[in-house]
Amino acid sequence: MPSSIVVPKKLTTVEQYKAFLDQYDTFLLDCDGVLWHGSHVLEGILETVHFLRKNGKKLVFVTNNSTLSRANYVKKFQKLGIEATEKDIFSSAFATAVYLRNILDFPKDKRVYVIGESGIVDELKDVGIESTGASDDNGVIMTHADFGSIEQDPTIGAVVCGFDLNLNYRKLAKAFTYLNNKEQNAHFILTNDDTTFPAPNGIYPGTGSLAQPLITALNRNPLVMGKPNKPMLDCFFANYHTDPSRTCMVGDRLDTDIDFGVNGNIATLMVLTGVSTEAEAMDPKQPIKPTYIMQSFGDFAKVENA
Numbered sequence: 432m433p434s435s436i437v438v439p440k441k442l443t444t445v446e447q448y449k450a451f452l453d454q455y456d457t458f459l460l461d462c463d464g465v466l467w468h469g470s471h472v473l474e475g476i477l478e479t480v481h482f483l484r485k486n487g488k489k490l491v492f493v494t495n496n497s498t499l500s501r502a503n504y505v506k507k508f509q510k511l512g513i514e515a516t517e518k519d520i521f522s523s524a525f526a527t528a529v530y531l532r533n534i535l536d537f538p539k540d541k542r543v544y545v546i547g548e549s550g551i552v553d554e555l556k557d558v559g560i561e562s563t564g565a566s567d568d569n570g571v572i573m574t575h576a577d578f579g580s581i582e583q584d585p586t587i588g589a590v591v592c593g594f595d596l597n598l599n600y601r602k603l604a605k606a607f608t609y610l611n612n613k614e615q616n617a618h619f620i621l622t623n624d625d626t627t628f629p630a631p632n633g634i635y636p637g638t639g640s641l642a643q644p645l646i647t648a649l650n651r652n653p654l655v656m657g658k659p660n661k662p663m664l665d666c667f668f669a670n671y672h673t674d675p676s677r678t679c680m681v682g683d684r685l686d687t688d689i690d691f692g693v694n695g696n697i698a699t700l701m702v703l704t705g706v707s708t709e710a711e712a713m714d715p716k717q718p719i720k721p722t723y724i725m726q727s728f729g730d731f732a733k734v735e736n737a
């Protein structure tokens with residue numbers, strides 16, 4: 432059906448929330464912008480998670496945020512008051528590691544140069560892939576005399592770029608050097624390409640924006656692992672067997688979360704606590720349409736008290 436005809440259904444009343452919840456058994460929950468902003472859990476989220484689980488609903492967490500491993504996400508969840516196990520968590524770092532190991536059959540004698548944080552390094556290590564970079568070059572201020580210190584490294588079989596609070600010119604110059612060596616033929620991979628992400632006091636540049644200098648300099652498009660792309664879909668459906676007709680993706684971004692659900696042929700609920708707006712979703716020219724829209728996932732807590 433043409434997207435201009437699909438009109439998302441706005442959920443606003445407790446009766447509508449209840450009728451919505453009765454349709455689904457499994458909820459794929461995005462994290463940044465749905466559950467929290469950074470480490471600030473949004474209002475009603477803890478009550479909603481508790482209520483849904485008490486009513487037998489399955490919650491799976493699917494995040495493009497590659498900064499933590501699943502093990503460290505479990506610790507974050509627990510610290511914020513949400514029980515979770517590694518098997519309930521799908522991050523773009525995990526999808527990247529699975530893709531390098533299972534799809535690319537990454538050579539044993541090669542390493543990955545990482546622009547990003549511990550989540551990527553740890554998940555690669557979990558599948559037996561060695562990496563370099565990441566925090567090695569944090570805080571390194573280059574001078575114009577330093578270019579000679581950037582050398583080729585034939586052991587680099589891939590460059591993986593994820594969210595990196597400590598991005599700097601040296602990291603970009605090293606990644607460019609490895610990727611620009613045509614004989615080396617290193618893979619260029621982004622964990623995700625979100626242009627922005629929601630923090631407690633606004634939105635900020637995301638991984639897709641951080642990687643743009645490399646994309647422009649190389650004139651080359653990377654492979655992207657996270658939502659809405661196939662590697663994350665394959666990673667999820669290889670590990671989770673749910674009834675698609677009783678499964679719903681909940682997210683704050685049209686171009687990652689909602690598109691991921693559309694690509695996975697499951698229903699989608701867009702919440703307005705993150706990046707995408709109701710006007711964007713309702714725009715007849717918008718090609719990506721959520722099945723439902725509501726203000727906040729935390730509003731489901733009102734059903735319990737109804």
Ligand SMILES: O=C(O)[C@H](O)[C@H](O)COP(=O)(O)O
Pocket residue numbers: 461462463464493494495496497593594623625626627628629636637638639
């Ligand atoms: O820039 C990023 O890495 C992403 O915007 C961000 O972390 C998205 O996380 P999600 O909303 O998928 O949990």
Ligand SMILES: [Mg+2]
Pocket residue numbers: 461462463464465682683684705
């Ligand atoms: Mg999000």
